[in-house]
Amino acid sequence: MASNTHTTRRAFGCVLEKKDKNGRTIGWMAQYADPKKKRHKVYRQFPTAALAREWLEGEELLVRAYKRGTADWTHPRERDARERARGVLFMDWADEWMDKWGRFKPKSAREPLAPATLRRKRLLLHRVKQVFGMRALEEIGVADVNRWLDTCGLDATPKREAYIMLRAIMRCAVQPPDGRPALLDRSPCMAPIPRRVLSDKSLMVEVSAADAARIKSFMPAYTAVSVNVLLAFGLRIGELCALRVDDFDFDRMVVHIRHSIRRGPDDTGELRLAELKTVGSMDALPIPPQLVPVLREHIDRFTDAPRPGAMLLRPAKSRVMSDRTLRTQLEKAAVKAGRPDVTPHAFRATAISRIIHEGGEIKDAQLFARHTDPLVTVRFYERTRGEQTRRELSELAYGSMFTAPRSRLELEHEYERAQRELARWADRCRSLHTLLEQDTPGGVSANG
Known part of the structure; x- marks a missing residue:
């Protein structure tokens, strides 16, 4: 043929x-x-x-x-694809990036971001697209990105998050995750990521018993119990808003932490019960006996119990208490109580720091706080211990030079504090000695 x-x-x-x-x-x-x-x-x-x-x-x-x-x-097919990619607008590529990769949690098997997180991320993307959206990818240079960083007008934290997102978008254009030819030869995001600024959570504001009582007195009656619950269990505000009366088991004296709150898709719609921030946050926490009468009085006066599913905090116009509303109530009460620096997270910080002040170790604080990442607890522990030590050293330095001679009663109190501190460290030494006496994992005795 x-x-x-x-x-x-x-x-x-x-x-x-x-x-x-x-x-x-x-x-x-x-x-x-x-x-x-x-x-x-x-x-x-x-x-x-x-x-x-x-x-x-x-x-x-x-x-x-x-x-x-x-x-x-490079193969002609790849060159052709790159040529076709010339002129791709940033806004088109950014939208594709968000749809295919940006809306999922990093390092996860396509697990979507929480609606509130995704909404915040889309808002930041909108701000970036306002600047670069109508420009072709290859036209955006290092100077353009640096100029935007200097003049964008965003606060420190949103600017940092927006730049991290812009870097990710450009990195995917250089090396698309789906294997297509590169849209860019190199990323224009050469500037370092702006430093993280300290948030309110990093300031280690603590609430005294007197402060807590004053703040509670300025709270609306139907949410005043929030102060007690936050201090007793070290809850996040979303976990508090999600508590139901049925979560309290007064026979076993535990409260079950099962939910947080969330809105519907795209962070819209009514608030509803949702999964916790992390799987490790789900737990059953012991109820302090002193809290029981406070809880029972609140449940009798302000909840729909014994109706199944009755919420601990019952708002007037919806089923689930809004975390924003509760946050506003707590912050306004703190201002009236003379503590404008107190945020809702300060109650959680106080609960955790009290454990550390009373001699608890890192594992104790991590267990109470339900931190899945021990590094979070370690940073908290170091800040709390550091502040306590600095306060003691400051008092020692100032007192040795300017303070009048102490009375016998003051000396007795200081002696008692020193004795308690000595006993605590003695217990610590005994624990370490016991560990040294045990065999090491390799099978070699600590004694040789």
């Missing part, structure tokens, strides 16, 4: 005449050996032999430059 191709050999590659079953020429295919993959060919079809030969001549120059080591060689 007659062949439907006719080959014209050249020093570099060849041109094949393609014919149909009737012998009519339908095109010309140029081909040459792939310089990077043995036994692979590179093909391209043309309507005329002249165009095929012209293309081969250009490819020959590229292959020679690659073999001399003066330039890299």
